[in-house]
Amino acid sequence: MTDTAIEAAVLGKSYGRRRGWALRECSFRLPAGRVCAVVGPNGAGKSTLLALAAGLLRPTEGTVRILGAGPAEARSRTAYVAQDKPLLPQLTVQDTLRMGLELNPGQWDAAAAERIVREGNLAPDSRVRTLSGGQRTRLALALAFGKRPELMLLDEPMADLDPLARHQLMGALMAESAEHGTTIVMSSHVLAELEGSCDYLLLVDGGRVRLGGETEDILAAHTLLTGPVRDLAPHTVVESRTTGRQLTALVRREGPVREDDWQTTEPSLEELLLAHLRSPGAPALLTPSAAGAAE
Numbered sequence: 001m002t003d004t005a006i007e008a009a010v011l012g013k014s015y016g017r018r019r020g021w022a023l024r025e026c027s028f029r030l031p032a033g034r035v036c037a038v039v040g041p042n043g044a045g046k047s048t049l050l051a052l053a054a055g056l057l058r059p060t061e062g063t064v065r066i067l068g069a070g071p072a073e074a075r076s077r078t079a080y081v082a083q084d085k086p087l088l089p090q091l092t093v094q095d096t097l098r099m100g101l102e103l104n105p106g107q108w109d110a111a112a113a114e115r116i117v118r119e120g121n122l123a124p125d126s127r128v129r130t131l132s133g134g135q136r137t138r139l140a141l142a143l144a145f146g147k148r149p150e151l152m153l154l155d156e157p158m159a160d161l162d163p164l165a166r167h168q169l170m171g172a173l174m175a176e177s178a179e180h181g182t183t184i185v186m187s188s189h190v191l192a193e194l195e196g197s198c199d200y201l202l203l204v205d206g207g208r209v210r211l212g213g214e215t216e217d218i219l220a221a222h223t224l225l226t227g228p229v230r231d232l233a234p235h236t237v238v239e240s241r242t243t244g245r246q247l248t249a250l251v252r253r254e255g256p257v258r259e260d261d262w263q264t265t266e267p268s269l270e271e272l273l274l275a276h277l278r279s280p281g282a283p284a285l286l287t288p289s290a291a292g293a294a295e
């Protein structure tokens with residue numbers, strides 16, 4: 001078993017010459033066993049990255065390795081839930097789970113799939129076409145859990161779930177990772193929800209990976225400074241704002257911060273991500289564990 005879930009080297013995808021690059025020069029490593037959030041604005045390239053990892057798209061340049069193999073070879077060990085949660089509308093909930101069993105012989109965990117369905121109170125004889133968006137998402141996730149994969153690639157799995165269902169499914173994903181060592185990769189726009197749930201982070205913006213690594217280490221590398229307007233050198237500035245004579249800045253510390261000069265606070269994950277999204281020129285940061293392929 002490899003200790004690397006995803007390794008991308010100069011990975012790029014263009015959907016056609018006139019369309020430009022959806023993803024460009026992405027080099028990063030995701031260690032196995034992590035719960036990783038993929039965040040970034042609309043059109044950043046998150047779905048493209050997940051579809052490349054799932055082997056549904058071919059890179060235009062570079063490579064992506066999944067669990068030490070090519071994405072197609074790793075497919076039996078990977079579960080992918082696309083953003084539009086494709087299911088067969090004429091099947092019932094029960095038929096859908098049976099299809100999961102038939103498509104994954106010898107590997108299907110019926111109890112895991114049924115638990116996800118039961119917790120959402122989905123009637124086994126309901127047809128997929130009569131389910132709400134959130135119920136369909138739950139059924140698609142049940143198929144992913146039942147497959148008992150080593151890697152789950154989930155494209156906005158929480159988008160149409162109610163807050164209680166989100167909380168419950170996030171707990172189920174974290175438990176799955178803790179108990180079975182499953183790597184979970186999920187894209188999301190709900191930044192506040194990711195803090196405390198995802199121990200690894202990839203910020204994709206403009207088709208490039210701008211932040212990658214352990215959430216804790218990325219947070220620890222940044223400080224919010226507040227004080228009278230003055231030079232921020234030698235620190236790397238991600239974002240700075242002045243109000244009158246007061247300066248507030250999110251920086252990557254390069255050396256000590258003088259306590260007499262600045263009031264310092266640790267940013268929240270949401271503050272950190274928003275500052276990066278507002279400052280597209282801020283330099284990328286990959287922690288050593290995420291930089292595997294880049295070095």
Ligand SMILES: Nc1ncnc2c1ncn2[C@@H]1O[C@H](COP(=O)(O)OP(=O)(O)OP(=O)(O)O)[C@@H](O)[C@H]1O
Pocket residue numbers: 015019021022040041042043044045046047048049
């Ligand atoms: N099938 C496609 N054909 C052509 N262009 C595409 C296709 N899919 C995505 N793109 C383009 O690639 C870029 C990245 O899209 P992608 O769907 O990966 O972004 P995303 O980060 O998942 O966005 P969102 O948060 O809105 O889901 C966008 O500019 C998009 O228009």
